[in-house]
Amino acid sequence: MNNVLCRKAIHGLWGALLLFAGGCTQDAAQTAGERPLTAAVAQELGGRRFQDIDSQADVQGYRIDSGNLAEPLSGRVEGALVMVTDREGALTAIIDRPGRRGTLHVDKAGSRRFVEEPAYDYLKPDTLAERAALPRASDTSGPGSDGAIDALVLFSKQALAVLRSDPVAFALAQLEMSNLGLRNSQVTGVKLRLGGVRVTETDLAVDGSGLGQLQQLLNPLRASYLHDINVGYFEKSPYAGMAYVPGASSINSIHYPLAFRHEVGHNAGGSHCNENGTDNYRFGYQTSGGAHTMLCGNNVPYYSNPQVSYEGRPLGNARTADMARLWREQAGRLSGYSPAFEGVRLIYVSEQPEASAVVATVPGRPRIGVVALSSDVGPTSLTYGGPGMTTLTVKLTGQDGLVRPVNLRALRQIANCPRTTMNSTVVCHPDADGGPVQLIVGYSALDNPGLPPGWYNGTLMLEARNVNDPAWKAPILVSLAVLR
Numbered sequence: 242m243n244n245v246l247c248r249k250a251i252h253g254l255w256g257a258l259l260l261f262a263g264g265c266t267q268d269a270a271q272t273a274g275e276r277p278l279t280a281a282v283a284q285e286l287g288g289r290r291f292q293d294i295d296s297q298a299d300v301q302g303y304r305i306d307s308g309n310l311a312e313p314l315s316g317r318v319e320g321a322l323v324m325v326t327d328r329e330g331a332l333t334a335i336i337d338r339p340g341r342r343g344t345l346h347v348d349k350a351g352s353r354r355f356v357e358e359p360a361y362d363y364l365k366p367d368t369l370a371e372r373a374a375l376p377r378a379s380d381t382s383g384p385g386s387d388g389a390i391d392a393l394v395l396f397s398k399q400a401l402a403v404l405r406s407d408p409v410a411f412a413l414a415q416l417e418m419s420n421l422g423l424r425n426s427q428v429t430g431v432k433l434r435l436g437g438v439r440v441t442e443t444d445l446a447v448d449g450s451g452l453g454q455l456q457q458l459l460n461p462l463r464a465s466y467l468h469d470i471n472v473g474y475f476e477k478s479p480y481a482g483m484a485y486v487p488g489a490s491s492i493n494s495i496h497y498p499l500a501f502r503h504e505v506g507h508n509a510g511g512s513h514c515n516e517n518g519t520d521n522y523r524f525g526y527q528t529s530g531g532a533h534t535m536l537c538g539n540n541v542p543y544y545s546n547p548q549v550s551y552e553g554r555p556l557g558n559a560r561t562a563d564m565a566r567l568w569r570e571q572a573g574r575l576s577g578y579s580p581a582f583e584g585v586r587l588i589y590v591s592e593q594p595e596a597s598a599v600v601a602t603v604p605g606r607p608r609i610g611v612v613a614l615s616s617d618v619g620p621t622s623l624t625y626g627g628p629g630m631t632t633l634t635v636k637l638t639g640q641d642g643l644v645r646p647v648n649l650r651a652l653r654q655i656a657n658c659p660r661t662t663m664n665s666t667v668v669c670h671p672d673a674d675g676g677p678v679q680l681i682v683g684y685s686a687l688d689n690p691g692l693p694p695g696w697y698n699g700t701l702m703l704e705a706r707n708v709n710d711p712a713w714k715a716p717i718l719v720s721l722a723v724l725r
């Protein structure tokens with residue numbers, strides 16, 4: 242099987258994704274030392290090699306591949322590529338290399354659209370000092386500090402109209418671009434994750450006042466989304482991005498897909514370039530060869546680190562530019578704004594027909610189903626039921642601030658077995674053996690005839706339970722952004 246066919250096989254067979262992905266990884270490693278690329282992406286790379294690749298087979302139902310783009314003869318890293326692929330094969334890729342910087346969208350039929358990032362001076366002042374109290378570094382030694390920084394991402398409907406693509410895939414790609422920078426910069430144990438997505442009908446300006454408004458909107462939602470940092474994407478773009486330094490909020494232009502990795506570096510506490518050589522390591526770095534780290538010009542996929550060498554030169558200075566050290570020191574604070582959520586997150590936005598998450602993978606025949614925590618929402622106990630679907634009634638907030646009940650559809654699927662109601666424990670034989678148990682959530686206007694038009698946002702807590710092991714429970718936090 243060649244690599245392209247292999248990739249198609251992965252996307253066509255969701256139930257077998259994990260099995261096939263292992264085989265393809267090995268094939269690719271044996272043939273070229275690289276992961277396979279779709280032709281649509283390969284033609285954007287200008288002959289650069291895709292290398293140092295990290296692949297995650299199932300992140301909230303998406304596959305994520307990220308790595309560096311290197312000039313093939315010299316091996317010099319000239320940029321980066323992040324690809325997020327959904328189960329149908331639709332792709333959102335952020336491409337960053339000399340002469341080509343932007344977002345590539347490829348739909349499941351193979352139709353492609355590249356949106357170029359406009360030229361921008363990433364040295365333009367774009368920070369505000371955070372006035373709110375920050376969590377203390379010591380707060381992070383507790384259960385809240387798993388090194389994962391969970392992001393709640395807010396899009397305006399105007400930003401979605403520019404994106405014209407899956408906002409969940411875009412949000413995952415944005416966070417991964419920063420994760421790639423952290424890996425390149427030898428920062429281990431720190432990772433950005435998607436905690437939820439909301440949509441607002443108000444397009445805030447990407448500037449200081451918009452940043453303040455974004456933080457006021459999203460900070461109070463930590464109790465329900467259990468997120469750490471606030472990230473916004475808007476259309477109106479006086480700046481590519483604006484962030485608190487240090488802090489936990491950034492507002493970004495939907496037109497500038499390379500802005501977020503820079504802005505979140507400000508959240509960590511970093512400033513641009515240490516031009517005066519002051520005795521302070523919280524800065525980005527530029528080499529005499531023209532490599533500008535993410536904080537100091539943003540043209541290579543690195544945060545500054547004197548231990549990392551680039552074209553034979555250190556990419557930082559221990560006294561004046563060491564963002565890697567700052568990230569390590571600040572990771573506890575950044576991951577400590579909410580307690581760590583020990584469960585599964587499922588993120589649904591109306592742009593997707595449905596969303597799903599693997600709630601458990603156990604050996605044998607998984608007699609696992611999902612229940613609501615209140616009978617006002619849905620069934621609260623497991624049942625040996627058959628095919629069908631569960632209606633969940635969830636209280637979501639409209640643009641007018643009013644909370645209204647919204648009906649959603651929930652299903653459960655084990656491996657390739659027929660879908661069942663959410664709380665069913667039926668397993669099919671023999672396909673279910675050891676197969677992943679998935680929860681699937683979707684929305685239909687047919688179920689909500691009286692709901693006024695507009696976007697509705699909120700969260701829902703569910704719980705997976707196991708008939709064979711009553712002590713086992715797995716909480717599921719569902720993020721919902723529904724368009725009526």
Ligand SMILES: [Zn+2]
Binds near residue numbers: 363365503
């Ligand atoms: Zn900046």
